[in-house]
Amino acid sequence: MKRDRVTLTDVAAIARVDRAVVSRVINKDPTLNIRPETRERVLAAIEQLGYRPNVAARSLRTSRAHMFGLFIPDFANPVYAEIIKGAEAEAADQGSVLVTGSATRAGLGEYMDRLGQGRIDGLLLAGAPDEAGLAGQLDRAGIPWIMLNHRGRTVRRYVILDDERAAALAVEHLVRLGHRRVAHLAGPSGADTATRRSAGYSAAMRAAGLPEGPIVAAGYTPAGGAAGMARLLAAGERPTAVFVANVASAIGAMQAVRSAGLEIPRHVSIVAVHDLDLAGYLSPALTTVRMPLAELGRRGVTLLSVLKPDETVAEVLDGPIELIPRSSTAPPPDRS
């Protein structure tokens, strides 16, 4: 598979020019005039030999690596596919690429060592453990970074979606259908998206003049949602509707409702944040709130390119948020 590498010297020999001329053609160096026919000869030699410039060497000379990084907490959480797609598209529009990896506590330090100075133009951190330590490390390394989809606790450099408004749209939909006992299956305590969706739920309930709760925290997984919903249904007077903070946990929550011998939406209506392809194929089809995940990925890459050193950013992306009504929500039992 490996063979002797074609070098700059080989190209120079074939093109009958000095090595410096080849280098300047490759790097589009404007400081030396190169005659068009010489340039053509060099490009033909590069093509003929299949020469590829050594990018590691080039990155020492040029200030940009044309590569961005995105670190996410869990590839199994389906919302990240959309975020990645948007970030990749924006990177491509900038003539760059995006690489993605898992943001584990141990892993990020390793990535830092491999993707350090001169190898990456910036990092998007979607759920990074220990953000304060990491931020300092990145600043010292001169690598631009921004938190994506969560605010962090100690630093102000993030772009997020309007999770409060998404939660409010879900609750308002239930209230419009006539529900008054609207429970909340929240996300895991400590997750910033969970905090903001819960705040949106509380604000919307207050605005409607309705009492809050019960509220139960659960992981953003089917298993977490199933366990959380089982606890909700056992907590006193049964709610007629539940706002679920995450679509993956909603799949588990729906199963817990069925296991309790109840029907959706006849006994309990369910609405969840984030729309996914599969939401419309569940039984019943799940009412969701669609959020601009791809735009969030795009915006993160854009910000990496324009941020000034030491600039703080606290941006709530201004994109379309939309309720997608399906079959999992209906008027409450006493009104239907």
Next chain:
Amino acid sequence: MKRDRVTLTDVAAIARVDRAVVSRVINKDPTLNIRPETRERVLAAIEQLGYRPNVAARSLRTSRAHMFGLFIPDFANPVYAEIIKGAEAEAADQGSVLVTGSATRAGLGEYMDRLGQGRIDGLLLAGAPDEAGLAGQLDRAGIPWIMLNHRGRTVRRYVILDDERAAALAVEHLVRLGHRRVAHLAGPSGADTATRRSAGYSAAMRAAGLPEGPIVAAGYTPAGGAAGMARLLAAGERPTAVFVANVASAIGAMQAVRSAGLEIPRHVSIVAVHDLDLAGYLSPALTTVRMPLAELGRRGVTLLSVLKPDETVAEVLDGPIELIPRSSTAPPPDRS
């Protein structure tokens, strides 16, 4: 955020040593004896200044980048989360990191430019368009590569799972339940996994002495599965069971069965390849075949590290494949 970068010279000045000494401490160069107290002084200066070696420069001197790449066709296909997890774990065990990106036709060329010589130790290609052209490009660049989860059409350098056996397990389960009219909702024509799962279906049906078909091809998405199943149900005598090639399309297929006024498994049993967390939470819970996806990711990284130049590889991973019986399969109507 950016500040003047700390350089090797800064470290040397603080530690009161020559720059070459700092370099040798960083690179653990065994050719020069360095006194322990000198080494300690250099490490203290590195710590004090927050110096990070320029990895791009180091990769010119050392033969390894300690970074592998994995390119996948679609982040929204949930099977890749497991593959990525395994590949990341194996890379970490080797003291390396794994970066992931989308294998689009346009994108791969860009990645090649950014991840070329000296920046990556090898690439795993899980569904790469134009594999022949890409293989040649990678060979010329001296970058090890191997295809993951598909065989390609023109090159023999791959590691795959035993998709034929997985399909056979699914069909044998249905036959054991008493089904004789077992249809096949296949994957998209052209997908290598689809070809192998269909071959496994055909072999198992022949082995059971049963007539094959009908067979309908569909995309590995809920929408694809819904459309494909609708066509299957309209194709003559209704099957009592369907082997679905992919779990995402199975979610759509289940919806199409319900839309036709039929019940699962009372009228139609369904079993799909690949187990996912959510399979157990669907309504009804979906019978699946679990395959060692994480091990496939691990094995790909291992092979990248040991492959010799020009070596061909045609490996079917020898890992556990298991039927997970749930509620979507039952004896056929005429026997229940």
